[in-house]
Amino acid sequence: MSPRAPDDARRQFLLRVLRIGAASAGTIGLGAFLGGRSRRPEEGAATGLGRDHAVAANAALPEMVVAQGPSPQLLVQKAIDDIGGMSRFVSAADTVLIKPNIAWDRSAEEAATTNPDVVAELVRLCLAAGARSVIVTDVSCNDAESCFARSGIADAARRAGAEVVLPDTRHMRQVDLKGGTLGVWPVLEPFLDATKVINVPIAKHHSLTGVTLGMKNWYGIIGGNRSRLHQRIHESIVDLAAFARPTLTVLDANRVLMRNGPTGGGVDNVEQRNTVIVSTDQVAVDAYAAKAWWNLDVPRLRFLQLAEERGLGRTDFASLRTHVLQV
Amino acid sequence: MRGTTLRRLRLASQITFFLLFVFLLLRTEFPGSVRSAGADVRVPYPVSLFLETDPLVALATALSTASLYRHLLWAVPFVLLALIVGRGFCGWMCPLGSLHHFVGSMKSERKRGPKLLESNRYKRWQSAKYYVLTVVLVMALFGSVAGLLLDPLSFLVRSMATAVLPVLNYGLRASLDWAHELPLGPARVGVSGVATVLDATVLSFRQPHFHQALAIGLLFAFVLVLNMRVTRFWCRAICPLGAMLGVVSRWSFVQLQKHDEKCNDCKRCELHCQGGDDPIPGAIWRKAECHLCMNCLGDCPEGGLSFTWSGRPGKQTRETPQLQRRAVVTSLVAGAVGLPLLRTGPGVKAAGDPLLIRPPGSVDEEHFLDRCIRCGDCMKVCPNNALHPALFEAGVEGLWSPVLVPRIGYCEPNCTLCTQVCPTGAIWEMTVAEKIGSPARMAPDGTVQQPGRDPNRIGTAFYDRGRCLPWAMGIECIVCEEWCPTSPKAIYLVPAQVTDATGQTKTVRQPYVEPKRCTGCGACEFACPIKGRPAVYVTSAGESRSKANQFLLPENQPLQRS
Ligand code: SF4
Ligand code: SF4
Ligand code: SF4
Numbered sequence: 001m002s003p004r005a006p007d008d009a010r011r012q013f014l015l016r017v018l019r020i021g022a023a024s025a026g027t028i029g030l031g032a033f034l035g036g037r038s039r040r041p042e043e044g045a046a047t048g049l050g051r052d053h054a055v056a057a058n059a060a061l062p063e064m065v066v067a068q069g070p071s072p073q074l075l076v077q078k079a080i081d082d083i084g085g086m087s088r089f090v091s092a093a094d095t096v097l098i099k100p101n102i103a104w105d106r107s108a109e110e111a112a113t114t115n116p117d118v119v120a121e122l123v124r125l126c127l128a129a130g131a132r133s134v135i136v137t138d139v140s141c142n143d144a145e146s147c148f149a150r151s152g153i154a155d156a157a158r159r160a161g162a163e164v165v166l167p168d169t170r171h172m173r174q175v176d177l178k179g180g181t182l183g184v185w186p187v188l189e190p191f192l193d194a195t196k197v198i199n200v201p202i203a204k205h206h207s208l209t210g211v212t213l214g215m216k217n218w219y220g221i222i223g224g225n226r227s228r229l230h231q232r233i234h235e236s237i238v239d240l241a242a243f244a245r246p247t248l249t250v251l252d253a254n255r256v257l258m259r260n261g262p263t264g265g266g267v268d269n270v271e272q273r274n275t276v277i278v279s280t281d282q283v284a285v286d287a288y289a290a291k292a293w294w295n296l297d298v299p300r301l302r303f304l305q306l307a308e309e310r311g312l313g314r315t316d317f318a319s320l321r322t323h324v325l326q327v
Numbered sequence: 328m329r330g331t332t333l334r335r336l337r338l339a340s341q342i343t344f345f346l347l348f349v350f351l352l353l354r355t356e357f358p359g360s361v362r363s364a365g366a367d368v369r370v371p372y373p374v375s376l377f378l379e380t381d382p383l384v385a386l387a388t389a390l391s392t393a394s395l396y397r398h399l400l401w402a403v404p405f406v407l408l409a410l411i412v413g414r415g416f417c418g419w420m421c422p423l424g425s426l427h428h429f430v431g432s433m434k435s436e437r438k439r440g441p442k443l444l445e446s447n448r449y450k451r452w453q454s455a456k457y458y459v460l461t462v463v464l465v466m467a468l469f470g471s472v473a474g475l476l477l478d479p480l481s482f483l484v485r486s487m488a489t490a491v492l493p494v495l496n497y498g499l500r501a502s503l504d505w506a507h508e509l510p511l512g513p514a515r516v517g518v519s520g521v522a523t524v525l526d527a528t529v530l531s532f533r534q535p536h537f538h539q540a541l542a543i544g545l546l547f548a549f550v551l552v553l554n555m556r557v558t559r560f561w562c563r564a565i566c567p568l569g570a571m572l573g574v575v576s577r578w579s580f581v582q583l584q585k586h587d588e589k590c591n592d593c594k595r596c597e598l599h600c601q602g603g604d605d606p607i608p609g610a611i612w613r614k615a616e617c618h619l620c621m622n623c624l625g626d627c628p629e630g631g632l633s634f635t636w637s638g639r640p641g642k643q644t645r646e647t648p649q650l651q652r653r654a655v656v657t658s659l660v661a662g663a664v665g666l667p668l669l670r671t672g673p674g675v676k677a678a679g680d681p682l683l684i685r686p687p688g689s690v691d692e693e694h695f696l697d698r699c700i701r702c703g704d705c706m707k708v709c710p711n712n713a714l715h716p717a718l719f720e721a722g723v724e725g726l727w728s729p730v731l732v733p734r735i736g737y738c739e740p741n742c743t744l745c746t747q748v749c750p751t752g753a754i755w756e757m758t759v760a761e762k763i764g765s766p767a768r769m770a771p772d773g774t775v776q777q778p779g780r781d782p783n784r785i786g787t788a789f790y791d792r793g794r795c796l797p798w799a800m801g802i803e804c805i806v807c808e809e810w811c812p813t814s815p816k817a818i819y820l821v822p823a824q825v826t827d828a829t830g831q832t833k834t835v836r837q838p839y840v841e842p843k844r845c846t847g848c849g850a851c852e853f854a855c856p857i858k859g860r861p862a863v864y865v866t867s868a869g870e871s872r873s874k875a876n877q878f879l880l881p882e883n884q885p886l887q888r889s
């Protein structure tokens with residue numbers, strides 16, 4: 001036995017004590033740390049993300065342009081031209097979100113989704129105005145891939161140079177919409193990140209509200225169990241419109257779904273109206289269309305009245321500086 | 328050709344066919360673009376190719392239907408192939424076989440050498456697959472191809488589609504999300520790059536969820552793990568297609584020749600034998616068991632083995648499977664008695680499960696069961712994740728056949744993808760026009776200009792008024808009506824005065840179903856905001872495919888003038 005052996009044994013023992021001590025201290029520390037973090041899990045929500053995307057008013061320019069003619073593409077061009085040109089709304093620093101209606105797995109002829117030519121032309125105009133990027137997206141009701149493909153919008157927008165984003169539930173953020181009816185809902189991130197927003201709805205019939213036009217199109221920026229919104233549909237529409245506050249609304253009324261909305265099906269329900277309405281006032285567009293094609297009594301459409309009360313725009317569309325163009 | 332070259336060729340062939348299989352399986356999905364707005368969306372590749380060239384699928388459905396559906400004729404060349412090269416398909420082409428081969432080859436030779444040799448010798452239980460085949464075919468003759476649950480291609484497609492790919496999808500997505508959160512700085516581009524590549528190849532946009540995925544996945548894993556005990560246990564003992572090819576192989580030309588004089592009894596030929604067919608000189612070579620993997624040729628250092636095309640069997644060859652008369656009789660009886668036994672349950676009768684909603688285009692239940700091989704291709708292709716493997720909705724016999732679960736996914740009116748991929752016509756191919764039908768057109772004077780055509784119905788929607796908001800609670804809703812895709816809508820609304828809890832009266836729109844327009848697509852059930860048990864739900868009542876499962880008296884037929 002070598003004389004160093006007892007020392008070695010003692011060192012081993014001390015080392016072991018140290019190791020056990022360190023391990024216990026670590027465990028206790030980690031336990032205390034994790035214990036301190038214990039909270040009842042609650043989904044956090046971002047606030048203050050609603051912003052006004054509008055640009056400054058210009059008294060020399062119209063507030064609404066109603067363009068009529070056979071070519072959807074030309075209608076968009078001329079109408080935007082007339083309202084001040086795209087450079088009035090979009091500049092080089094802008095990320096533009098274009099929000100058509102791509103809710104249903106229907107072809108463009110069935111008029112349940114926005115006309116792809118209208119979308120594509122807007123994309124081109126934004127890019128020509130120098131936009132940094134243009135994103136086209138919507139939270140579809142039917143399977144998104146099918147809707148984007150069959151509506152023809154994915155193809156047309158991509159060809160025009162836009163980035164087409166399929167709505168992915170993983171790319172939504174919980175946001176407090178701060179509405180009277182709508183509180184925390186998941187909102188599509190591309191919408192939150194955009195600096196300019198162009199709403200491109202299509203005019204359609206709807207059993208609950210009579211019509212679905214521009215403001216209802218905002219259903220498509222949120223996810224979650226949207227089917228609940230219909231219980232207070234007017235309030236929901238207005239809460240979303242107040243949150244979204246678009247730069248422009250471009251209503252596609254080239255083909256109008258007069259009946260069996262909002263899904264349509266077949267072409268018997270579709271009427272040719274050859275019209276595009278462009279406006280900076282999202283309320284006025286809806287009021288105009290509801291009156292023009294369904295002859296609805298505007299003062300009795302609750303969402304329009306609520307929107308006006310909230311200061312989102314004017315239902316009395318006749319008071320707007322309006323141009324009517326034949327293209 | 329030298330053994331090692333043949334072995335390499337075989338490996339190349341296995342990899343090629345496996346990749347082709349995976350490619351076609353991944354493309355069994357919504358094609359991503361629509362050629363023109365009016366045209367039907369079609370799957371662009373022959374995605375069910377492997378199932379359609381499967382001789383067992385062809386034989387069994389030929390027995391059960393006395394016909395061959397659509398492309399099943401393509402199985403004939405594969406029977407001819409077996410007449411030339413026996414079970415070459417098992418060793419060179421079968422994607423499930425290749426998977427077994429791969430897993431089996433992960434055993435450590437050094438540790439398990441002697442055990443490996445022992446386990447690779449022919450065993451009597453290898454005959455089990457012939458009895459399985461007998462049961463499958465007898466059942467088919469009596470009108471049920473439920474046994475094709477065990478067809479290797481059906482087994483593989485189903486397992487991959489409903490379990491493996493969804494798991495892969497979930498795992499990869501979760502890892503990508505996790506990687507996105509990492510503070511990588513500019514290296515994040517790498518993560519995005521990987522994500523883009525995966526998105527374009529294996530990942531689906533929507534995470535699929537399938538009923539029965541756990542059971543199907545565990546069975547698949549179990550069958551693969553068996554290879555760690557016995558190489559290609561499935562192929563040796565269970566596979567009815569292997570058995571069928573084994574039977575056919577007796578007429579085939581390829582023959583193993585054993586040169587006893589060269590053999591020094593090193594036993595290496597048995598080390599990697601896939602079939603367990605005793606290639607070693609001195610033993611009887613079992614032709615029906617051999618997969619022609621060529622491992623024995625490559626492994627023999629003395630050149631003691633060779634394959635010839637002579638068709639003349641070597642001295643130590645047994646060309647036919649070794650069967651016991653008793654067991655054959657037992658399996659004949661099992662097949663003949665088993666099916667009627669299964670059919671005594673309520674499955675086939677219309678009085679069966681009301682939630683047995685079959686995919687659109689399906690033939691009536693009795694014919695469905697003599698066609699559906701449970702491959703799950705329809706489940707894989709459905710863009711809405713609407714189709715799921717049944718548990719007992721269609722009786723025990725209907726296990727893992729497709730059932731539509733509207734709460735998870737409804738049937739899109741202008742989609743006919745499942746009808747395109749079904750290899751056997753259980754879901755009969757259909758165009759969109761046939762699916763959505765057309766209304767009759769009348770001239771102003773009342774003469775019929777174009778007779779109407781009924782849509783294809785998979786069931787009918789019913790309201791549960793005790794749960795429906797406008798009915799039960801006087802709350803406005805009608806989401807079902809909004810979603811209903813028919814034109815005119817099958818759901819109509821009637822304004823009704825209701826009194827709320829404070830005693831105030833108000834008007835709400837209450838929904839009703841017009842059954843003549845309803846196709847049972849389930850969009851209403853899917854969209855109903857009442858989660859869990861919905862307030863509107865579809866049952867199979869009124870489905871087009873069944874004469875018995877009808878509740879409406881048909882409209883008056885126009886009288887024929889004589
Ligand atoms: S069940 Fe309907 S939606 Fe699904 S693949 Fe078949 S036709 Fe398409
Ligand atoms: S119905 Fe589905 S599971 Fe059955 S054979 Fe056809 S595609 Fe395969
Ligand atoms: S009522 Fe429901 S099941 Fe029937 S067609 Fe309409 S959405 Fe489909």
